[in-house]
Amino acid sequence: MRLLLSGILLCLAGCATTGDGDPRDPFEGWNRGVYKFNDKFDDYLARPVAETYEDWMPREVRSRVRNFFGNLADPFIGVNNLLQGKASEAFDDWTRFILNTTVGLVGIHDVATDFGLEKHNEDFGQTFGRWGAGTGPYLVLPIFGSSNLRDGVGLAVDMVTDPMGEIHPIDARNAAIATRAVQTRADLLGASRVLEQAALDRYVFQRDAYLQRRRSLVYDGRPPREKFE
Amino acid sequence: MKALLSLLAGLALPFLAQGQEAPDALVKTVTLEVVALIAKDKEIQAGNRAKLISLIDAKVLPHFNFQAMTQLAMGQSWNKAKPEQKKRLVAEFKTLLVRTYASALAAYSDEKFDFRPLRARPNDTDVTVQVRVLQTGAQPVPIDYSMEKTPAGWKVYDVMVGGVSLVANYRTEFNNVVRDSGVDGLIKSLDSKNRSLEAAGAAKK
Numbered sequence: 001m002r003l004l005l006s007g008i009l010l011c012l013a014g015c016a017t018t019g020d021g022d023p024r025d026p027f028e029g030w031n032r033g034v035y036k037f038n039d040k041f042d043d044y045l046a047r048p049v050a051e052t053y054e055d056w057m058p059r060e061v062r063s064r065v066r067n068f069f070g071n072l073a074d075p076f077i078g079v080n081n082l083l084q085g086k087a088s089e090a091f092d093d094w095t096r097f098i099l100n101t102t103v104g105l106v107g108i109h110d111v112a113t114d115f116g117l118e119k120h121n122e123d124f125g126q127t128f129g130r131w132g133a134g135t136g137p138y139l140v141l142p143i144f145g146s147s148n149l150r151d152g153v154g155l156a157v158d159m160v161t162d163p164m165g166e167i168h169p170i171d172a173r174n175a176a177i178a179t180r181a182v183q184t185r186a187d188l189l190g191a192s193r194v195l196e197q198a199a200l201d202r203y204v205f206q207r208d209a210y211l212q213r214r215r216s217l218v219y220d221g222r223p224p225r226e227k228f229e
Numbered sequence: 230m231k232a233l234l235s236l237l238a239g240l241a242l243p244f245l246a247q248g249q250e251a252p253d254a255l256v257k258t259v260t261l262e263v264v265a266l267i268a269k270d271k272e273i274q275a276g277n278r279a280k281l282i283s284l285i286d287a288k289v290l291p292h293f294n295f296q297a298m299t300q301l302a303m304g305q306s307w308n309k310a311k312p313e314q315k316k317r318l319v320a321e322f323k324t325l326l327v328r329t330y331a332s333a334l335a336a337y338s339d340e341k342f343d344f345r346p347l348r349a350r351p352n353d354t355d356v357t358v359q360v361r362v363l364q365t366g367a368q369p370v371p372i373d374y375s376m377e378k379t380p381a382g383w384k385v386y387d388v389m390v391g392g393v394s395l396v397a398n399y400r401t402e403f404n405n406v407v408r409d410s411g412v413d414g415l416i417k418s419l420d421s422k423n424r425s426l427e428a429a430g431a432a433k434k
Contacts, residue, residue: 022401067366110366121368187367190336197426198329198395200418204402209393216392221371223392 024138025207031140035203038145047192050185062186064108069180070119071100071107072163079161080122084130092117121217124161125154129218138207146210252376252383253347255292256358260342263288267334278430281331289330294377294384295323301387302399306407306415314412321419326395328426333390337362343369354378 022028054062078093096112096119104111113119128150129135136149147155159165164180167173199205215223250258266284267273273281299319300307310318345359355377361369375387387396406415 063365066364070366113365119366119368190333193336194329194333197332198325200402200406200422204405205398208398208401212393212398213391221392 024135024211026137027139031138031207032203034140034142037142038140041143046181046185047189049182050189053182054186054189062183065179065183066187067100067104067110068107069183070110071097071104074100074119075163076158076161077120077122080124080127081120083127084122089120093120123151123154124157125151125214126218128154129214135211135214138211146206148211148214151214249378249382251347252349252356252374252378253344253358255383256360256374256376257344259288259292260344260360263334264342276335278331278335281335282327285327285331285334290323290327292383292385293326294379294386295319295326297377297384297386298322298326298396301396303403303407304400306404306412309407310412314416317416318412318419321416321423322399324423325419325426328423329395337370340364356383 025031057065074093074097078090078097081087081090081093096117099112099115099117100107100110103109110119125147133150135151139147139149139152141147141152141155144155164173164177167176195202195206195209263284266288267281270280270284273284296319299315299322302322303310303318307315341363343361343363345361347356347358349356355375358374358376360372360374362372363369370391371389373389374385375389376383376385387394389395403415406418410417
């Protein structure tokens, strides 16, 4: 997968593309191609599996699964907070991990939230953004979907540091990654239905939403206000 | 004590003077009322979209300023529209937003809400009301309502979900369509989008 990702990033440098000239999206032609592929992948595999999962698994169980994987992510969320100079948030993330792993029974209960330690959303893409890296061109990655040069590199680092990589044997690791992927897609079912309803051109709508969302996340929900012209 | 009281009165008065509900109180009342009505209604829960939309029409719409939303979403293209076109644009965009809002409500009405206290000065006329949707094991989703004070009460002119401004998100799409096929092209594509959603909704029932 890492190989695939670096291959994509390399290819981009050379791929000549067309588009309607949005300066944030110079590879629009290529991106739309990948978007179409992702759409098919989603129609035939990801969404049906996620919907089946949502239909058959009680809400309660899905919460436990979400908590479990969310807990495993907290240590590196803390690392990212520390790298962004937010020591007290980092401390919260690690406290969350310790509390939820012990009192929360290996993370299936998010007791830390009940104690007032809120979960954070951080990753290496956001850390690079905090350090001042621009987003670079918008990219649609196969399977992963919306990204940009900065967040794509961030994603590669996220994957290298993913605790799932430590699981042995490989079969168990793959099963864990697949389960997490299904849970993630299931959590997005509501949002993707809204997108379906709202957009005139889903590609454009999703791209702009992604760029806005990431900008907001880099500034932890308080980005400097953009002026409406 | 007297100073404190008059301070409190001073804070509350601008809202009370015209019989207007404070913006954060308004958002809270309306949200809780709508969620409670949905929770009670078996037909809406079974997926009756038409009924949900008429509920939103009655309870939520009066608090939105669709003219301002359309104008902001169009950006510079707004000035290219004639008065008659503007009227149609507002009407079509309103229909689309209501449907979008309905599907968002259907997706999130089971969740818990956290209504944040308003941070504004009493004579502010443009405020952001913050609500957060709480989910276990995930970061809360912030919903920010940008609201403007008008003689008819506080009106919402933008909604930001998870940092994504709904109005800003339509701007590129709208400008693309206007650039390629003019203002009439945009009216037409909004109209056909609304029709296809209506057809899909009818087919589901």
